[in-house]
Amino acid sequence: MIEIKEEQLEDILDKAIKKIETQHGMQLLSITKKIAPLDPLHFFEVAKGMKKNRTFWTSTIDDFYIVGVGNAVEIVAEEERFEVTENQWSKLLDEAIVYNPYKVPGTGIVTLGGMAFDPKKPRTDLWKKFSASQFTIPEYMLTKEDGSYYFTINIRLKRDDHAIQLANELEQVEATFFSERPRNTNGLITNEKIEIQPSEWKDSVRQAREEIRKNKAEKIVLAREVRLKFNKKADITTVLENLIQTQGNSFIFALEKNDDCFVGATPERLVKIEKDHLLSTCLAGTAPRGHTEEEDMAISHSLFHDEKNRQEHDFVVRMIKHAIKNYCTDLEIPDEPVIYPLKNLQHLYTPVTATLKKGYSIFDIIKQLHPTPALGGTPREESLQFIRDNELLDRGWYGAPVGWLDSNQNGEFAVAIRSGLIQGDEASLFAGCGVVKDSDPEAEYEETNIKLLPMLSVLGG
Known part of the structure; x- marks a missing residue:
């Protein structure tokens, strides 16, 4: 990865083009600049007119945003996805030219994406546009971090490109993101809600319970699907806006693949890395919110002291500790969880902090942590095998790692x-x-019905 000093856009482009050695060679160039404040949702909405895939990420509690438009490079892996993805990412960074004088999180070369929950489960048509592992480096990207805004261009240059012409085109694209664009936010209505095999799903719960009673597993997580039909095409910008307004303390994301878009508002961090500082969280054990402050406190108290939920939470804490202890030093885990409140739900929550050892990366940690007992069960292999054999759906990317990483570690x-x-x-x-x-x-x-509420509430349901 080559860093270049502050110069005019034409000069940066010209120098990068001259580094291309062969007629058919390509050079990835990344340029980040600080810009005036720009609403991330406006940036996302403007991109709809460009007919390019969009990516969106925000940590609402940190007021941190990354919005990506287009696809400068895509990293796809179907087999050995952690190793292949990391190798391609490292090779790409080694060969790229980066102009980024700021080096704050989420700037420079950033890739956003995710993985399938279980690549061994046969993929259905529902998830045909989503690979076992798929990460996108956007052509254009907006980052909001610590109250400042950054605009990044990632471009693959060819030897016969002209710097002045390219600079003019890129400046016009940047101006487009600042242009006014009216938005239709008329309400979405769910006309039909179809429960997919609810009776069969309850039977699978009974079957899992029997496996556990025979000591073949301690816990098995089973998911189910609800299919919705709307009065019109869903507007993803409006869905994201409503999630931001209603789902505090969450990571809100959208990963678009042509006409399909995987969207969510998850409270559950898998792992965060800043240089060598690691943060993971245990979030397991769920209850609804109360209608009054007194009822809410009573439910919180009941959740905190409920044996099943505490046991479920302890599974996750023990697993995370066991999974990362060989990759980290200075591992710190509180003795007891606290209550983590969301709009519709509340959870038991325990933070885990550590220092990542040299030679290891965020991919090493993801590989060890996924799936946590909160999404798969325990022991891991036994519960995963039961899910493969008995669960009534293809989870696709549901319950799997989604997120981002940048060229600044x-x-x-x-x-x-x-x-x-x-x-x-x-x-x-x-x-x-x-x-x-x-x-x-x-x-x-009934617990799954509660967990469906955050998405149902923003989709007219």
Whole structure:
């Protein structure tokens, strides 16, 4: 990765073009500049007119945004996805030219994307546009970090490109993002809500419970699908806007593949890396919010002292500790969880901090952590095998790692729960629950209904 000093756009482009050695060679150039404040949702909406795929990420609690437009480079892996993705990413950074005097998280070369929950589960037509692992380096990107705004251009240059002509084109594109664009935000209405095999799903809960009672597993997480049909094509910008307004303390994301868009508002961080500082979180154990302050406190108290939820939470804490201890030093985990409140739900929450050892990357940690017991179960292989054999859906990217990483050794991934795959005027929503030896299928079914609320509420349901 070559860093270049502050110069005019034409000069930066001209120098990068001259580095291309062969007639058919290509050079990835990344240029980041600081810009005036620009609404990330406006940036996302303007891109709709460009007919390019869009990516969106925000950590609402940090007021941190990355919005990507287009596809300068795509990293796709179907086999050995962690190793292949990391190797392609490292090779790309080694060969790229980067102009980024700021080096704040989410600037420079950034790739956004995610992975399938279980690549061994056969892919259905529902998820045909999403690979086992797929990351996009956008052509144009807006980053909001610590109250400042940054605009990044990632461009693949050819030897016969003309610097002045390219500079003019890029400046026109940048100006487009600042232009006014009216937006139709008329309400979306769910005309039809189709429960996919609810009785069969409850049967699978009973079957999982029997496996656990035979000591073949301690916990198995089973997910189900609800299919929605709308009165019109869903506007993704409006969906994101509503999620931002209603789902505080969440990671809100959108990953667009042509007419399909995977969208969610997940409270569950998998891992965050800043240089060598690591933060992971255990989020397991769920209850609804109360209608009054007194009722809310009573539910919180009940959640905190509920044996099933505490057991479920402890599974996750122990797994995360065991998974990352060989990759980190200075590992710190509190003795007890706290209550983590969201708009519709509340969870048991435990933060985990550590220092990443030299020679390891965020991909090493993701590989160890995914899937957590909150999404797969425990033991991992036994629960995953049961899910492969018995779950009634293709999870696709539901419950899997989604997030971003940059050329400055920063990155953050969340677990893609509270999510749905939007396809024009239809959508599939997903929710799951952890089955243990005393699970009641009806109670688990009601828990999934609660977990569907965040997405239903913004999709006219």
